[in-house]
Every structure is written in structure tokens, then in C-alpha cells.
Amino acid sequence: MKIASLKEILSEKVEMDGAQGCKVRLAVTPRDGAPNFAMRVFEIAPGGHTPLHQHPYEHEVFVLEGRGTVWRAGVAVPLKPGDVLFIPADERHQFTNAGETPFQFICLIPAKFQKC
Amino acid sequence: MKIASLKEILSEKVEMDGAQGCKVRLAVTPRDGAPNFAMRVFEIAPGGHTPLHQHPYEHEVFVLEGRGTVWRAGVAVPLKPGDVLFIPADERHQFTNAGETPFQFICLIPAKFQKC
Numbered sequence: 122m123k124i125a126s127l128k129e130i131l132s133e134k135v136e137m138d139g140a141q142g143c144k145v146r147l148a149v150t151p152r153d154g155a156p157n158f159a160m161r162v163f164e165i166a167p168g169g170h171t172p173l174h175q176h177p178y179e180h181e182v183f184v185l186e187g188r189g190t191v192w193r194a195g196v197a198v199p200l201k202p203g204d205v206l207f208i209p210a211d212e213r214h215q216f217t218n219a220g221e222t223p224f225q226f227i228c229l230i231p232a233k234f235q236k237c
Numbered sequence: 238m239k240i241a242s243l244k245e246i247l248s249e250k251v252e253m254d255g256a257q258g259c260k261v262r263l264a265v266t267p268r269d270g271a272p273n274f275a276m277r278v279f280e281i282a283p284g285g286h287t288p289l290h291q292h293p294y295e296h297e298v299f300v301l302e303g304r305g306t307v308w309r310a311g312v313a314v315p316l317k318p319g320d321v322l323f324i325p326a327d328e329r330h331q332f333t334n335a336g337e338t339p340f341q342f343i344c345l346i347p348a349k350f351q352k353c
Contacts, residue, residue, distance in 0.1 A: 122307070122309045122310075122322065122323065122324050122325065122328055122330065123321075123322060123323040124307065124309070124314055124316070124320060124321070124322050125320070125321050125322075126317075126319055126320055126321070127299075127319040127320070127321055128319060130321070148297075148299070148321040149297045149321060149323045153323045154323065154325055155295065155297065155323055156295065156326075157273060157274060157295065157347045158273060158274040158297065158345060158347075160297050160299065160321065160345070162299075179271065179272065179273065181264075181265045181271065181274065181276050181345070183243075183264070183276065183299070183343055191238070191240065193238045193240070194238075198240055200240070201242075203242055203243040203244060204240060204241070204242055204243070205239075205240070205241050205242070205243055205246070205264040205265060205276065206238065206239060206240050206241075207238065207239040207265045207269045207270065207271055208238050209238065209270055210272075212238055214238065227299055227343070229274060229276070229297070229345060231273045231274075
């Protein structure tokens with residue numbers, strides 16, 4: 122059993138085309154022995170965003186802190202702590218910080234798409 | 238894309254042998270179209286606990302609120318908000334509220350083991 126405090130997990134800059142001000146902590150991945158899905162925690166700085174993109178796997182998301190939006194069919198839907206999202210495979214999406222503090226959320230994907 | 242506030246999701250009593258004072262909200266399940274994993278949010282009342290048990294699938298857990306413990310190899314390890322856990326398949330475990338307020342955590346499992 123792995124038990125860790127999120128703050129002790131290395132925060133890495135997200136290096137993707139279209140990402141700005143994004144960091145990620147790899148909370149649970151195949152490196153921990155996780156066979157089916159990976160838990161990542163993203164933090165977007167004020168003014169930052171993830172890419173507007175889609176991919177052939179789903180997201181399950183839980184908003185932890187801050188204020189943000191998610192792009193859904195061209196509309197920026199507001200998000201707040203305690204919001205839950207399911208983004209099906211191949212659906213276009215983008216997360217944006219809409220506040221003055223870090224926007225933090227958990228985002229899970231199938232393990233086979235988690236690169237490290 | 239599903240977007241919901243956790244507070245708006247129905248809270249159901251956990252009816253399992255060995256569970257006491259436990260409620261669950263089914264945040265993302267196969268009913269939402271989730272093909273690979275299910276997100277549930279548990280809330281344990283003061284004095285309550287989940288069963289001490291094991292099963293043939295893993296948990297990925299993120300602690301949201303309150304103070305608790307997890308049983309790991311006979312030791313009650315303290316848990317606080319922001320703690321992350323990976324519990325491999327077949328490892329014995331139990332969550333207990335160790336505080337005076339609700340102990341709340343996200344717990345994900347493979348979708349095929351989520352009953353509804």
C-alpha cells in the first residue's frame with residue numbers, strides 16, 4: 122500500500138503544445154503498480170490553461186481548489202471545488218484558470234495512456 | 238461531458254457487513270458511460286468505519302476532508318486531507334474516522350467491479 126502526501130509528490134511542468142502555466146503531480150501511476158488507471162493532480166496558475174484538444178481516452182476529474190472553466194462544445198463552463206466531470210474519449214476539452222489563485226484538480230486516465 | 242457538483246449527487250448509505258456510519262456518492266460510473274474506472278466519494282461519520290476486508294481489485298484514494306486512519310498490515314496509519322493512497326488488489330484494508338467531523342475521501346475502482 123502506498124500512502125503519500127500530495128505536497129511531497131514532485132510537481133512537474135506540463136510540456137505540451139497549447140499548455141500554459143500547468144504543473145502536474147503523478148499521484149498514482151503504473152510505477153506504483155497501478156494496473157488500470159492513473160491519478161494525476163494538475164495545478165494551473167492564474168492566466169494559464171491546458172491545451173484545447175481531444176484524445177482517444179476518457180478523463181475523470183474532481184476539482185480541488187480555485188476557480189476555473191472547462192471548454193465544452195465551445196462554451197466555457199464554470200468550475201468550482203467539489204465539481205466532478207466525466208469527459209468521454211474523443212471529446213474536445215480545455216481547462217482554464219478563471220481566478221486569481223491556483224486552479225487545482227484531480228484527473229484520471231487509463232493506465233496505458235500514462236507515459237510515466 | 239458530464240459536469241456535476243458533488244453536493245447534488247445522491248448520498249447513499251453503504252450497506253456492507255462491517256461498515257458503520259458510511260455513505261457514498263457515485264460520482265462517475267458506467268452509467269455515465271465510464272468504460273474503465275469508477276469514481277466514488279465516501280463519507281464516514283465520527284465513530285464510523287468501512288469493513289476490514291480485501292478484494293481482487295485495487296483502490297486509488299484521495300482524502301478530501303476530516304481525519305482518519307487506514308489499516309495497513311495491522312497498523313492504523315493516520316490520514317489527512319491531501320493524502321493519496323494506492324491499495325493493491327487483495328491487500329487487506331479498512332478506513333476509520335479518527336476525528337470529530339466527517340471523514341471524506343475519493344475512492345476509485347475498476348468499472349467492472351462497480352455494481353451500479
